[in-house]
Each structure stands twice: as structure tokens, then as C-alpha cells.
Amino acid sequence: MTTQDAAEKKPLWLLIEEKILDVGTQELEGQNQEQAIQKIVKDLDGAGHNVSQNGGNLLKLRWAVKDMLKVKRPLMKDFNDALGALELDDVIDPQRATATLVAQVGETWPEMKRSERKADVLEIIEDKKLSLLIDKAKTLSTDEGVRLLLLEEVAHETITSALEISAEKCAEVNATVEAEKAERERVKKLLAEVEEASAEDQVKHLIKNKVADELIVELAGVEQTMLDGVNKAMEEEMKEQKRLEEEAAAKKAAEAAGPALDDIPDDEMVDYIESIREILEFSDQEKEIRAMCEQSEIPKSLVDVAVSDPDKLDELEEKAGG
Helix, strand or coil: CCHHHHHHHCCHHHHHHHHHHHHCHHHHHCCCHHHHHHHHHHHHHHCCCCCCCCHHHHHHHHHHHHHHHHHCCCHHHHHHHHHHCCCHHHHCCHHHHHHHHHHHHHCCCHHHHCHHHHHHHHHHHHHHHHHHHHHHHHHCCHHHHHHHHHHCCCCHHHHHHHHCCCHHHHHHHHHHHHHHHHHHHHHHHHHHHCCCCCHHHHHHHHHHCCCCHHHHHHHHCCCHHHHHHHHHHHHHHHHHHHHHHHHHHHHHHHHHHCCCHHHCCHHHHHHHHHHHHHHHHHCCCHHHHHHHHHHCCCCHHHHHHHHHCCCHHHHHHHHCCC
16 A cells, blocks of 8 residues: 555545644744645645645644644644553453543544544554554464454454464464354353253253363353362262163173073073074074074073083083983
């Protein structure tokens, strides 16, 4: 962008005030006042603003000079002082920062309170915010700096240029940021599902859905001590639940395995062994033998004998009176 392009982008009132600041109070209040005004007119014309041939624009310039002489200093001196005093925390909300700055400068310069000027000041504040954000990002690690700017919705091309990083690096961090945003939305939906529940039950619901502790504290609005207490209570509940599940699984496995050898009635023992012999005629592969025995509901204890020591079946059959 050329100097003239930059000047044309600025509103006329701001250019006028900047020219008054450049010329200085001393020149504008002395005998050479008109000469100084004509110099400003020429500069504004050269910047693409028609002032010399536009009575309204020329009046704006003369009124601005008159106000400056009344206050004894340029408006831009107060404006730049107020703008320069702003820190990042002050401009996080540009609308509020604009209202504050306009009210502050407007005490001396009532023209600043005009609606069209407020819009221009807002744009200046937004530029100030971007500049301060970039300054802060440069003090952080690359990833954290990019994250800061992305969360403030700074354009990717601005980030890559300001931090001198590749588009690929920006996209990499952006993917992480987007995933974090998606997770926050998921947590908000989970909270909506239990919005009528107690805070403790809400926390339990989030823990069961594998939400990170820091997000629970932030989005559920609970203290860390409460979260720690719920986590501890749920650990005990989970231990008890695991114990009961293991007991149930063991019981189910025992029922599926059937009785031990010594608990099999003699008549059933004879029938089981007969079935096993029939199965052994079909296959000598342990996996197939076990599968067919399971289908025939033969006790596991007897199947173990059949695949490990089949000759012992004769002994068991004889003992059972077969």
C-alpha cells in the first residue's frame, strides 16, 4: 500500500488532526497561520482529498484549527496519549474500549463523540488490539503464540506473516485448536443432558464421559476440591463394580465349565465318555475336540482329560461302572 493509499483509507477528520499535529501549535497560532493552513490543504489535496475546492472540507479544517487553538494543544496529542496507554486487557473488548476512549478524549474534544468518529475510533482500537496480540504472541512459544491469535480469530495469512511461520505450521496448530473447540461443544451438550441434576451428578456424568478435569472445573463451574471428592468416590464405586463383575464372570465361567470330575454322577460320566469317544473318531485336533465337546455340553474337567490324557478315559469309565 502506498503512502497515498494509506492516507485515502483514513477518514478526513483524522487526516486533518494528524496534519495539525505535524504542523504544530506554534505555527498555527502565529502570523503564519494562514500559510500553515494552506500547507495542510495542499497536503490533503495531494493525499487524494478535495479540500481546496470543497467548501465543506475546508471548513472542517478551519474548525479543527480553531478548536486546537482554544485548547492550546492538538486533539491528536490527547488521542495518541490515551491510545498509547491502552494495554491488551484494555482492548480485549474493542467496543467497550472505544466507548471509554471516546468518553475520555471527548471531555475536552466534544467532536469525538460524533457517531461517525466512534466508528473510526473502533477501527483504530481493533488495529491496536491486533498489534498488542501479535506482540504478546511473539513472547510465547510458536504453538502458544499461534493458538492465541487463532482463538482471537486472527486471519491465518496475518498470523503466518506476523510470526514468520509456514502455512503448514499454522494449519497444524489450527487443527488442534478446532479439536479443542469441538471438545468444549461436546462437554456443553453433556451438561445440557443433566442440567436439572445436582452439581455432583453433573460432575459424575462428565467423568463417565471421559471429560478432562480442567474442562469440568471450567464448564461445570465447580471447585477442584469438589471434583477431587467426586473422583475419589467414583473410584471406590468402580472398584466395587469391578469386584462384582469379576465375581459374576467367575460364576458364569464355573457354570459354563460344569462340575469337577469327582462331582460327575457315574451314569452321566459313562454317557459323557461315550460321547467323547465318538467325537475323537471325527478329529484329533484339540480345538475341534473342545468345540464339539462344548456343543455337546460335556463338562470341561472331562474334556481336559480327553485332550491331555485320553487313555485315562478307560479308567474313569471303569470306575463309574461302565
